[in-house]
C-alpha cells in the first residue's frame with residue numbers, strides 16, 4: 001500500500017534489523033505441526049525473546065489440516081495472527097497451495113520436498129527464497145517418519161539464523177508430552193539433520 | 207430395485223464435512239430417503255441443531271432453519287402450532303437435546319407436540335472437541351473426563367428415550383443404531399414410522415434415537431467405532447421400541 | 452509448558468501457555484473453590500483444564516448441562532461464601548444474563564470469563580469484541596453494573612484473575628473478564644504466581660448455617676414499599692465507589708500526541724504497534740488503553756481531550772466502546788472509529804493508514 005518496490009525487495013534485511021519474524025507452519029494433522037510451532041515458540045522464549053504462538057482452532061482443524069503461526073520479536077508483539085508471513089514451512093501440498101501466495105516478497109519458504117513436487121512452486125512470488133527439504137526421507141532414514149517436522153524446523157532455523165538446532169533440542173522436553181520422551185533422541189537428530197542440510201544446500205530462486 | 211447408491215432427491219449431491227465413519231451422514235441419508243418415499247418434501251420443514259450437524263441444511267434439500275443450542279423442540283412447537291399441515295422435524299445431538307435442551311424436549315413431549323425428533327446419540331460433544339455428554343458411558347475418557355466418566359459426581363448416562371417414553375404426550379419412542387446394514391434398515395423404518403405418525407395426525411411427539419459413531423472423539427478407527435456401538439453403547443442404551451401407541 | 456500446575460511454593464518461572472489455560476491456573480492460584488462451565492469454542496481449554504486441575508486440588512469442577520445452570524451453580528456456591536467462577540463464550544454468556552442480574556440483585560461476588568467470538572447468533576468462533584455493550588451495559592434486567600476487565604496479553608489475562616476475585620469479594624459484585632478468541636487461544640510466555648490476598652471484608656452475609664447467629668438471607672426480591680428503591684440506591688452508592696476507586700487505564704505516548712487512539716484488549720496491541728510505526732514516520736500518535744471497561748476511564752480520556760487532537764477508537768466490532776469515548780470527550784474533539792466485526796481483525800497496516808489519513812489535514816494546517 002505504501003511500501004515502495006525497493007523497500008519490499010529488501011524486506012528480509014529489514015526483518016533482520018527489526019527482528020520481527022512471522023512464520024506459518026502448515027501441513028496435515030499428524031505431521032506434528034503444532035509441536036513444531038510450540039517448539040519454536042518455546043525456544044524463542046528460552047532465548048529471552050518476545051514470542052506468540054497461535055494455532056488454528058475449532059472445527060477448522062477437523063478437516064485434517066493443521067497450521068499455526070509463530071511471531072518472534074524484540075518488541076511487544078502486536079497480533080499473534082499472521083496473514084502475510086515472512087516465512088512458511090509447508091509440510092504438504094495443500095498447505096503450500098493455501099499459504100504459498102501469502103508469503104511476503106523476499107520471504108522464505110521451506111517445504112517438504114518428499115511430499116511436494118517442485119512444479120507446485122510456479123505460482124510463487126519470484127523474490128522468495130525457497131528451500132526444498134526432503135523431510136520425510138531424512139526422518140525415515142533416522143528411523144521415525146514422524147520426525148519430519150523436526151527436520152523441516154531444523155532447516156528453517158539454520159536458514160533464518162534465528163536459533164541453533166541445539167537450542168531447539170534443549171527446549172524439546174518442555175513441549176513434548178512426557179509419554180513421548182523416548183522420541184527425544186530421534187527428534188534431536190532430526191533437528192540437526194535439517195540444519196546440516198540447510199547449511200550445505202543452496203536455496204532455489206525462481 | 208433401486209441401485210444401491212442412488213441418491214435420493216432430498217439429499218444434496220455434496221460431500222459432507224463429517225469425519226470418515228461418522229454416523230451423521232448415514233442418519234441424514236435415512237431422513238432424506240424417508241422424506242422422498244413419503245413424498246413430503248414440499249411440506250416438510252427441518253430444524254438443524256447446534257452441533258456437528260449444524261450444517262445439515264447444506265446436505266438435506268428441504269426447507270430448514272438453524273436455531274439456538276438445544277431450543278429446537280420449542281422452535282418446532284412454534285412452527286407446528288401455526289402450520290398444522292406441515293411436517294416438522296428436529297435433528298438434534300445429545301448435547302443439544304440431552305444437556306442444554308432437556309427442558310425443551312421434555313416439555314414438547316409433555317405437551318404432546320406433533321413433531322418428529324431425530325436424536326443422534328454419539329456419547330460425546332463432537333463439535334466442541336469431544337467433551338463429556340450426558341450420554342457418555344461410565345469410564346469413557348473425554349476432554350472433560352480425563353480419568354473416565356465417574357458416575358459419582360458426573361452422573362450416569364442419561365437415558366432420555368426411557369425418560370420421555372413415560373410421558374403420555376410421547377406417542378412413539380424407539381432407539382436404533384446405524385452400526386450395521388440391518389440396523390440401518392431398522393433405523394430407517396423407525397424414522398419413517400415417526401414421520402407417518404405425524405402425517406396421519408396422531409396426536410403426540412415421536413422420537414427416534416440413533417446410536418451413532420464418532421470415531422474422531424472416541425479416538426478409534428471407523429470400523430472399531432462401529433464395533434464399540436455394538437459392544438459398549440448398546441449395553442447402556444438397549445436398542446428397541448420403547449413405546450408405540 | 453512445564454508440567455501443568457508445577458507451582459510449588461507459589462512461585463513459577465516464565466512458561467508458555469495459552470490464555471485459556473493461563474487464566475484457569477491463575478484462578479486456581481487465586482483460591483477458586485468451584486468452577487462450573489459448559490463447553491463452547493473458543494474457551495474449551497478452560498473447561499478441560501479445570502476438569503483435571505480442580506479435582507486434583509480436591510476442589511469442585513462440574514460440567515453443567517447448560518450455561519443457565521452454570522451461572523446458577525456459581526450463584527449457589529457464592530451464596531455460601533465460596534470463590535466461584537464460570538467461563539464461556541458469547542452465546543453462552545447471553546444465556547447467563549438472567550443469572551447475572553440475580554447475582555447483582557443479591558449482591559453476590561462472582562467471576563465470569565467471556566472469551567468473545569463473532570456474533571450475533573451462532574456467528575462464528577473467530578475472535579471478536581462484539582460483546583462490549585452486553586458486558587458494560589448489562590444484558591440482564593434492572594439497574595445494575597458489573598466490573599469489566601479487558602486484558603490485552605496472556606500475562607495480563609492471568610493477572611486479571613486474582614484481581615477479579617478480590618474486586619468481586621470486596622464489592623460483592625460480578626466481575627467480567629472480557630477476553631476474546633485470540634487471547635484465549637494464543638500462547639505467550641507468562642509467569643503464574645500466587646499473590647497474597649488483600650484484606651477483604653468478612654463474608655458475614657454468607658449462608659453457612661445460622662449457628663449461634665441470626666438467620667442470613669440472600670435475596671433480590673424487595674416487596675415492601677420503597678424497599679427496592681432503597682436497595683437500588685445502596686447498589687448505586689457502591690457502584691459510585693467502584694467508579695471512584697477502581698478505574699484502571701494505560702496511556703502510551705499521549706503527551707505530545709496529535710492523534711490518540713483508544714483501544715482495549717487485543718485491538719490495543721495492534722494499535723500500539725501502529726502508534727510506534729506512525730511515530731517512526733513522524734506522526735505524533737498515542738494510545739489510551741482502558742483496562743477496566745466498567746468503570747470506564749472517563750476522566751483520563753476527558754483530560755486528554757482538553758487539548759485539540761484527533762481521537763480514533765479501534766475495535767473488533769462495528770463500534771461499541773466508541774460511544775463511551777464520545778461520552779467522555781463530550782464533543783470537545785472529533786472522535787472517529789475504525790473497526791471490523793464478525794471475526795475480522797484490524798491489522799497494524801490498517802490502523803496506521805487510518806492514523807495517516809486522519810492526521811493529513813493537521814500537516815496541512817501546520818506547515
Ligand SMILES: Cc1ncc(C[n+]2csc(CCOP(=O)(O)OP(=O)(O)O)c2C)c(N)n1
Nearest residue numbers: 256257258275299300301302331332333491
Ligand atoms: C449457548 C451455547 N453453548 C455452547 C455452545 C457450544 N456447542 C456447540 S455444539 C455443542 C454440543 C454438541 O454436541 P452434540 O449435541 O452431542 O452434537 P455432536 O456435535 O456430537 O453431533 C456445544 C456445547 C453453543 N453453540 N451455544
Ligand code: SF4
Nearest residue numbers: 224225228258332420
Ligand atoms: S467429530 Fe464426531 S460427530 Fe462430529 S463429524 Fe466427526 S465423527 Fe461426526
